[in-house]
Amino acid sequence: MASGGIARSRLAEERKTWRRSHPHGFVAKPETLPDGSVNLLVWKCVVPGKEGTDWEGGYFPLTLNFPEDYPSNPPVCKFPAGFFHVNVYPTGAVCLSILSSAWKASITVSQILIGIQELLDNPNPASPAQDPCCRLYKKNKHAYKDRVRQQAKQYPSLL
Numbered sequence: 001m002a003s004g005g006i007a008r009s010r011l012a013e014e015r016k017t018w019r020r021s022h023p024h025g026f027v028a029k030p031e032t033l034p035d036g037s038v039n040l041l042v043w044k045c046v047v048p049g050k051e052g053t054d055w056e057g058g059y060f061p062l063t064l065n066f067p068e069d070y071p072s073n074p075p076v077c078k079f080p081a082g083f084f085h086v087n088v089y090p091t092g093a094v095c096l097s098i099l100s101s102a103w104k105a106s107i108t109v110s111q112i113l114i115g116i117q118e119l120l121d122n123p124n125p126a127s128p129a130q131d132p133c134c135r136l137y138k139k140n141k142h143a144y145k146d147r148v149r150q151q152a153k154q155y156p157s158l159l
Contacts, residue, residue, distance in 0.1 A: 007070040011040040014109045026113050028064070041066045043075075047113055049152050053121040054145045058152030062094075062116065064109065071105035074098070077116060084151050086123035086134045094119070095129040 011030070018028055025048035031039040043064040049055030060083075064075040077099055078092040079085075087095040098107055098115050128134035137144045 007066060007068055008040045010071050011043075011066060015040070018109060022110055023114060025059075026110075026117075028109055028113060041068070041070075043109065045113060046158075047117050047120070050117055050121055054148040055120045055152050057157075058155040059157045060120075060155050062113070064112070071107075074100065074103040074107070075112070077112065084133055084147055085120065085130070086125055086137050087119055087127060087129050089129040093129070095124075095127055 015030060022028065025046075027046035028043050029045075031042040031044055033039055043066070045062040045064060047060045047062050049058040049060070060079060063078050065078070066075040067073050077094040077096075079088055079094065081092045082090065083092050089095065094116055096115060096119055098104075098112065123137060125134050125137055133144075136147070
């Protein structure tokens with residue numbers, strides 16, 4: 001089986017597993033193309049802000065772009081460009097160890113999304129992806145948290 005076949009097979013299984021059981025408030029589904037077919041290599045997701053955090057109330061859109069050699073290599077996970085977070089590049093790409101150096105083929109879509117939700121309220125300033133954001137986080141946490149709460153209001157639930 002070609003590597004793309006392995007990726008699609010694994011992602012089809014991930015989709016079945018997700019439909020049976022997934023974390024509350026999260027959304028993850030493969031992209032539907034204009035002709036009605038499904039692209040298993042691109043998933044449109046929503047990561048809810050965790051209760052009791054400054055991110056609460058936000059439902060953040062995230063795209064997972066899986067490579068043809070998945071699960072040998074991780075997906076690229078992207079919020080909208082300009083997303084405000086210490087570990088999110090200006091392009092929206094997420095900087096998280098489980099998506100790079102700590103990647104294991106056994107990591108599931110659910111684990112990726114939960115890891116990203118955890119990252120939201122627990123940024124890693126030792127690995128910043130946005131300098132201005134990181135500086136604000138380190139020098140004025142109150143202003144940083146205000147900015148996070150503003151961003152959460154920009155992404156209300158669609159339900």
